Amino acid sequence: MPPKRQLTARRVRLGAELRKLREATGMTAREAAELLEADAVQMSQIESGTVGVSAKRVRRLAANYACTDEALIEALVAMATDRSRGWWEEYRGVLPPVFLDGAEAEHHAAFLREIVIHYVPGLLQTADYARSVFTYTRPELSEDEVALRVAHRMKRQAVIERETPTLYETIVHEFALRVHVADRRASHTQLCVVLNRIEARQATVRVVPIDREGFAGAGASMLYLGGPVPQLDTALRDAPTGATYIDAQPQLEQLRSLYRRVRAASLDSTASRDLIHRLMKEL
Template sequence: MPPKRHLTARRVRLGAELRRLREATGMKAREAAALLGADAVQMSQIESGVAGVSAERVRRLAANYACTDDALIEALVAMATDRTHGWWEEYRGVLPPVFLDTAEVEHHATFLREVVITHVPGLLQTADYARAVYAYMMPGLPESELNPRVEHRMRRRAVIDSDNPTPYETIIHEFALRIRVADRNASLAQLLRILDQIEQGHATVRVIPTAQDGFAGAGASMMYTGGPVPHLDTGLRDAPTGTAFIDAEAQLAQLRTLFRKVEKATLDPVASQDFIHRLTREL
């Protein structure tokens, strides 16, 4: 198949998984390429996500890699044959690729778990809240660039704000709920938005109170997304160079452990909902 014009997180992940399967057997790239009647360059393009790969080739490679996990193989085949042209593609060339990759990963997730300390989660933000955050973090950003960022964030909410929402759990620190990124009215609207999503069953929210003892997880912010099989879960964490997409099993295990550890410092969902109600009355 010809090289893809645009790399996407989904294509890159498919290639990475095929490479992992090959490396687990000790097979060289040129040997795997020969199985497909290709050369080492073409194999490199497949494993880097630059070139697509057919369902038949995925199955042939899996068989020669002695992969017996049928669920994983079918999930990889589905990734290879997916022709989804998601709404996020409308922003290609308008926003940095990481915006598109994040939306794509969320769209295909079977569940979403998130920990946030300093800001309300993007999937729960109002437009006014998102606008205030972007405007503050990127001063001088013209409206022509600010507006697409806010619009994109609002459209991301569709994964949880729909008739068939993706299961979503989030842990939010009290600090993020109290800080006024704009004004009193915007803060109140933001808290009411969170409560609305809870009441509709679109989000399970747990709050970490500021007074909680033994919480040293100020750097714990992350998102964990479920794949069609656990092996294809993905983690997202902020890094100095931007959002890092995590797919190595050892690192995913660390994120799962981190989520459970942070969860121990939270109020339960009912108490958290009551806590947010009290914050609205304070405003």
């Protein structure tokens, strides 16, 4: 099977999970390859995500790795056999791969939990707000490049707009809601959209108030994506060098703990909605 030209985070994750199962048994890549009547190079390509793997091969590997978790096996099979092309594919080659990988991960997530300190969450942004953010943070981008990023961000919101929306809870700092990334009118519209999402039950929004004492979570921003089984959870964190996907269980547990701490510092959903109402009236 020839290597895939389009390497995605989802395919890389599938290969990584198969490698984890193999390593847990102490089996070498060469020994695993023999189970598939393949060679070590092909096994390496499967585990790196550069080639696809059939459902039959996934099941054969799982059986020989003594994996008895049927839910995990079926989730891996679903990843291996998914040949659908999502809306994000139209941006391949024109936007960095991280944009596509993030949209694909959100599309397949069982639930989404997010912490945002400095901006309104992307899944709740208006086009004007998103355009202002991209223009300010990436002044070197042309108008066309900014327009592509804005359009992509708006299409991401399909996950909370569809008939059965993905469960989405976001914790946002009051600071982010108060900052005028454009003008006061745009800020008013942005807060109105956030409230509309809440009323439509497309998002649960919890606000960390500015006067909250003992809150040192300024660097806590992250997106936590629930997998079909807990072993396939993923977290996405932005860094100066780019976005980082996290799937190691010890790190995921640390991030789950971080989310719980930040959530404990936030207002409940009703008080958060009331605060957003007050901020909107101030504009």
